[in-house]
Amino acid sequence: xxxxxxxxxxxxxxxxxxxxxxxxxxxxxxxxxxxxxxxxxxxxxxxxxxxxxxxxxxxxxxxxxxxxxxxxxxxxxxxxxxxxxxxxxxxxxxxxxxxxxxxxxxxxxxxxxxxxxxxxxxxxxx
Amino acid sequence: xxxxxxxxxxxxxxxxxxxxxxxxxxxxxxxxxxxxxxxxxxxxxxxxxxxxxxxxxxxxxxxxxxxxxxxxxxxxxxxxxxxxxxxxxxxxxxxxxxxxxxxxxxxxxxxxxxxxxxxxxxxxxx
Amino acid sequence: xxxxxxxxxxxxxxxxxxxxxxxxxxxxxxxxxxxxxxxxxxxxxxxxxxxxxxxxxxxxxxxxxxxxxxxxxxxxxxxxxxxxxxxxxxxxxxxxxxxxxxxxxxxxxxxxxxxxxxxxxxxxxx
Amino acid sequence: xxxxxxxxxxxxxxxxxxxxxxxxxxxxxxxxxxxxxxxxxxxxxxxxxxxxxxxxxxxxxxxxxxxxxxxxxxxxxxxxxxxxxxxxxxxxxxxxxxxxxxxxxxxxxxxxxxxxxxxxxxxxxx
DNA sequence: GTGGTCTAGACCACA
DNA sequence: GTGGTCTAGACCACG
Numbered sequence: 001x002x003x004x005x006x007x008x009x010x011x012x013x014x015x016x017x018x019x020x021x022x023x024x025x026x027x028x029x030x031x032x033x034x035x036x037x038x039x040x041x042x043x044x045x046x047x048x049x050x051x052x053x054x055x056x057x058x059x060x061x062x063x064x065x066x067x068x069x070x071x072x073x074x075x076x077x078x079x080x081x082x083x084x085x086x087x088x089x090x091x092x093x094x095x096x097x098x099x100x101x102x103x104x105x106x107x108x109x110x111x112x113x114x115x116x117x118x119x120x121x122x123x124x125x126x
Numbered sequence: 127x128x129x130x131x132x133x134x135x136x137x138x139x140x141x142x143x144x145x146x147x148x149x150x151x152x153x154x155x156x157x158x159x160x161x162x163x164x165x166x167x168x169x170x171x172x173x174x175x176x177x178x179x180x181x182x183x184x185x186x187x188x189x190x191x192x193x194x195x196x197x198x199x200x201x202x203x204x205x206x207x208x209x210x211x212x213x214x215x216x217x218x219x220x221x222x223x224x225x226x227x228x229x230x231x232x233x234x235x236x237x238x239x240x241x242x243x244x245x246x247x248x249x250x251x252x
Numbered sequence: 253x254x255x256x257x258x259x260x261x262x263x264x265x266x267x268x269x270x271x272x273x274x275x276x277x278x279x280x281x282x283x284x285x286x287x288x289x290x291x292x293x294x295x296x297x298x299x300x301x302x303x304x305x306x307x308x309x310x311x312x313x314x315x316x317x318x319x320x321x322x323x324x325x326x327x328x329x330x331x332x333x334x335x336x337x338x339x340x341x342x343x344x345x346x347x348x349x350x351x352x353x354x355x356x357x358x359x360x361x362x363x364x365x366x367x368x369x370x371x372x373x374x375x376x377x378x
Numbered sequence: 379x380x381x382x383x384x385x386x387x388x389x390x391x392x393x394x395x396x397x398x399x400x401x402x403x404x405x406x407x408x409x410x411x412x413x414x415x416x417x418x419x420x421x422x423x424x425x426x427x428x429x430x431x432x433x434x435x436x437x438x439x440x441x442x443x444x445x446x447x448x449x450x451x452x453x454x455x456x457x458x459x460x461x462x463x464x465x466x467x468x469x470x471x472x473x474x475x476x477x478x479x480x481x482x483x484x485x486x487x488x489x490x491x492x493x494x495x496x497x498x499x500x501x502x503x504x
Numbered sequence: 505g506t507g508g509t510c511t512a513g514a515c516c517a518c519a
Numbered sequence: 520g521t522g523g524t525c526t527a528g529a530c531c532a533c534g
Contacts, residue, residue, distance in 0.1 A: 015453050018533060029236035055455075055534045093237055094247055100233040101248030107226040111219055112159035121220055122227030144509060171522065181511045186522075194446075201267050203307075203519035203521050270518060281488035307519045345489055346499055352485040353500030359478040363471055364411035373472055374479030396524060423507065433526050438507075455506050455534035 019054055023062040031071055031082055032093035039084040042072070145180060149188040157197055157208055158219035165210040168198070271306055275314040283323055283334055284345035291336040294324070397432060401440040409449055409460055410471035417462040420450070 011026055013019070030036045042048070045063060049056040063080055066072040070088050074080045083089065108118035137152055139145070156162045168174070171189065175182040189206050192198040196214050200206040209215065234244035263278055265271070282288040294300070297315060301308040315332055318324040322340050326332045335341065360370035389404055391397070408414045420426070423441065427434040441458050444450040448466050452458040461467065486496035 015451055019454065020533080026236075029233075033236065033238035057534055061533090096233060096237055097239070097244045097248035099248075100230050100244060104226050104230050107222060110155035110159065111222055113223070118223045118226060122223035122225075124224075146509080170520080172520095182522095183512090184510065187509090189522085199267055200522065201519090202270065202517085205521060272518080278488075281485075285488065285490035309519060313518090348485060348489055349491070349496045349500035351500075352482050352496060356478050356482050359474060362407035362411065363474055365475070370475045371479060374475035374477075376476075398524080422505080424505095434507095435527090436525065439524095441507085452507065453534095454532090457506060 019058050020061040020065065023052075023058070024065050027062065027066060028069075028071065028092060028096065031089055032096060036082050038082055038086060038089065040082045042080045042082070044079060146184050146187040146191065149178075149185070150191050153188065153192060154195075154197065154218060154222065157215055158222055162208050164208055164212060164215065166208045168206045168208065170205055271310045272313040272317065275304075275310070276317050279314065279318060280321075280323065280344060280348065283341055284348060288334050290334060290338060290341065292334045294332045294334070296331060398436050398439040398443065401430075401437070402443050405440065405444060406447075406449065406470060406474065409467055410474055414460050416460055416464060416467065418460045420458045420460070422457055 011022065013022060027036065036042075042063070043051065045056050045059045049059045052059065063072055063074070067074060067080075069092065070085075071083055071092055072080055073083055104118070105115055108115045111118070113121065137148070139148060153162065162168075168189070169177065171182050171185045175185045178185065189198055189200070193200060193206075195218065196211075197209055197218055198206055199209055230244070231241055234241045237244070239247065263274070265274060279288065288294075294315070295303065297308050297311045301311045304311065315324055315326070319326060319332075321344065322337075323335055323344055324332055325335055356370070357367055360367045363370070365373065389400070391400060405414065414420075420441070421429065423434050423437045427437045430437065441450055441452070445452060445458075447470065448463075449461055449470055450458055451461055482496070483493055486493045489496070491499065
């Protein structure tokens with residue numbers, strides 16, 4: 001329980017959104033960024049829950065969600081690990097980027113701007 | 127309601143998110159884009175509810191939400207109108223843009239990329 | 253329709269409160285202040301409604317409300333007039349003052365302050 | 379709800395004003411006064427509704443209203459709490475005071491008195 | 505258990 | 520006719 005403190009105190013929790021969702025997002029980003037390395041062992045559900053001071057169910061759900069996306073794998077009796085398949089991590093990273101770009105474009109279109117116009121406007125520029 | 131709704135049939139409803147929230151988003155965009163003009167009268171709560179096939183309370187909540195943001199005003203007994211203050215609309219538009227840009231930047235940072243790198247990656251480019 | 257313009261353009265209408273209520277308040281104050289003098293003739297309901305660009309019912313209700321408080325009197329066929337009884341006006345003025353003071357005291361008590369403390373705090377002083 | 383409500387039996391309900399509005403006012407004052415302490419957990423929506431003998435939606439609306447003003451925060455699955463940020467409470471208190479003072483001044487001006495004159499008159503003094 | 509959303513429908517004040 | 524409030528009760532996601 002020392003290494004996983006990576007991302008706890010840095011996270012700003014938004015009480016209006018599901019906790020597990022925010023944890024997923026954070027962990028996905030940590031893996032994409034390489035802060036959680038390929039094959040790294042994660043703390044147990046109970047330990048992480050205690051550390052984060054949240055309900056173990058919340059952590060469980062986070063792990064399960066990421067397992068569904070193949071980013072995490074659980075070896076029974078050994079614990080939960082980051083995947084050791086670099087392609088999966090790369091694909092996840094690309095997905096995050098794709099979604100972010102798509103989102104920006106959709107927003108621009110919705111208010112009748114090109115992405116360039118939105119970009120300028122969003123920086124405090126008209 | 128006599129005129130056909132600007133935006134209903136075009137909207138894809140995401141059943142996993144609150145209806146009123148999606149309606150708000152849509153209306154904010156419509157106002158920012160100018161599809162709903164300054165001072166325009168909106169359909170009555172009941173009419174729009176019937177048109178959207180939702181409960182009047184859901185529409186009312188949408189209107190009230192936007193009223194709090196000053197984008198709409200309601201005149202007692204007359205109905206609900208788009209604000210006639212262009213500055214408010216401009217500010218709202220800018221807020222949308224700012225938020226979109228901030229979001230993109232945050233995502234880029236979270237996965238350890240510059241915004242340019244994320245942009246390229248998100249378009250299917252490495 | 254020239255003299256009654258006394259109080260129209262100066263009034264900031266709050267669309268979230270009943271119009272007739274705001275008109276009553278304004279007229280009561282105008283009478284208390286002497287801007288509407290004892291015995292003064294008021295515009296007809298229709299004229300004032302046209303001038304204010306509101307529904308005649310709204311003006312009617314305003315007049316009726318003030319008649320109930322004896323501040324206005326209607327002489328059939330002649331129109332509506334401010335009372336010519338100075339005592340009534342004085343009493344109305346005092347009522348306004350009493351209510352304002354009572355309100356301030358109640359507010360102070362509700363947040364656990366003396367009226368003096370509230371007064372200082374409310375001016376931007378701690 | 380296990381503890382008795384701080385404020386219910388003391389409140390005089392004015393049937394001519396929205397319930398949720400009166401509840402908000404009361405709670406704002408209770409928080410400003412310190413009767414509801416920083417970080418205190420509020421009764422659940424259902425419990426308070428049962429206690430007040432109103433519909434849960436009415437209580438929820440009250441909580442949400444105060445949440446928008448940052449005085450309350452709700453932690454998912456845990457309940458609703460008074461903010462633990464003393465500055466927000468202080469600011470709220472100051473707002474109440476400011477509004478009360480501004481109101482008194484406006485009233486005085488509207489009837490052509492100084493605030494001192496209004497104060498004297500309002501206490502039953504000429 | 506918690507809050508949150510939505511529906512259905514009644515009732516009211518205002519214009 | 521308009522919006523606004525309130526009730527009753529169902530259903531859901533979250534922790």
